Amino acid sequence: MTEFLNAIILLSNFVIIPALSYGSQLALGALGVTLVFGILRFANFAHGDLMAFGTMVTIFLTWWLQSLGVSFGPLPTALLALPAAIVITALFALLTDRLVYRYYRRIKAVPVVYIVASVGVMFVLNGLVRILIGTEDQLFSDGQKFIIHANDFKQMTGLSEGLSFKVTQGLTIALAVLVVAALFWFLQRTRTGKAMRAYSDNENLALFSGINPDRVVMVTWIIAASLATIAGVLYGLDKSFKPFIYFQLLLPIFAAAIVGGIGQPIGAIVGGYIVAFSEIASTYVYRKFLIYVMPESLEPTGMAQVLPTEYKFAVSFVLLVVVLLVRPTGIFRGKVL
């Protein structure tokens, strides 16, 4: 029995909790991608770097707050900086729309033109972030580190496996639930949210209903930038901030959006968790887990790992390819890219 409990704790500690928090971060990122796709009708390759930009702004503001001696008790100071960073990032996204995308809307460009334009925006953002904050790792998490510490857990339960639950993990999951609930309430209940859904569903008819497309586009960018900043900051707090890693996050985020069904907010969330769980579960070393649950004669001699950690991006790729082959609309029947 203790063996079994130890196995469960081991798995929770190294797979379930990390995947829940990583999945929440991906879900928030994928929601932004899916909203932009649903409303502006293009796959925004600059989303990962928009996350980096928003996180960078948060880090600068956090440093400034820290230099003033401000802290948020047990919670990271970055949370205090987040609202202002969201406003700055949203303004930046609106500026990008004004300078780049608005022109293509006016000439009614085909989607591939938008995609290439967004790749251009991605490179500009990429460079901008590296010039401003550098290419190095930035740790900006402060406050208390753990909600449950592994050693405390061991003492409390008497098990030989410890369960640690970091503040950043708890924060990620709690904030993701709040943000998603607020977003769904907005989309389902408010006049502007319904107008966004209508515009995404049938642009022509939305125009005949008097819905102002400029306003819908503006609100979409504000929401996308907010989601990107929150997702980026949560990821940065949980791990660390490095511009290159955020650029790479684009792949699992796109995989999440497409697996769930692009253009479907609920799909982005489910997709985020599917990608996160697949990635972590397939790169986890199951040796110790199997030793706990298997009879002694069947204990593994090797690492019992499906894929080495370096190949974690392959998981997103495989998921993406399989979904596009088998069910191109994704789980929740989104649009086909």
Next chain:
Amino acid sequence: MSYLSGENLRGGYGGADILQGCSIDVDRGEIAVIVGPNGAGKSTAMNALLGMLNLSEGKVLLDGRDISDLSPQDRVKEGMAFVPQTNNVFASMTVQENLEMGAYLRRDNYMETMDQIYSLFPILAEKRNQAAGELSGGQRQQVAVGRALMTDPTVLMLDEPTAGVSPIVMDELFDRIVEIKKAGIAVLMVEQNARQALNVADRGFVLVTGENRFTDTGDALLANPDVRRSFLGG
């Protein structure tokens, strides 16, 4: 002078002129129907009134005012409602939400209009929380007309409202459209089912190659032997 009139309309979608100087008009409390063979420019004529193509000649008057330079969205604000032939509902949204979107521009209390629409189309009240995309063709058409009516329009334009619905549903839709005109709305529609449409029409326009061939009351057109022979199959 009619409430809505397009005079001597000439133009197309960029290529050759589809409309060769046709005139369409309709008054409030009337149904006007545009009929004619395929490619006659029926839908194009309606689109011209809506401002969706560039006119090289002619003008559109609404209540005596020249609206030729207004965009389609601005014409909607002026009280012109339009039901396209296809993709005319928000398929992923509920019936109720479809109607709410029709009232998007309205700042007054639109619940009364919504109740009127539910009593005009009782089936919609029953299915108000169902996604419009899950409804049958005829019900969807009712949602589309309902959404347009929610704008509280003075002019209702319908592009082939009975395309693809069964004859029974078609008769019922025409009955409802007659009720709508009695509320003082100017109804203009393009129809393939010329005979049934002319039956309910106060005015009929028979278009051929972008020009008016016959213009008369619906009954007179139905009685006209030339119209019967050429366009109504005898």
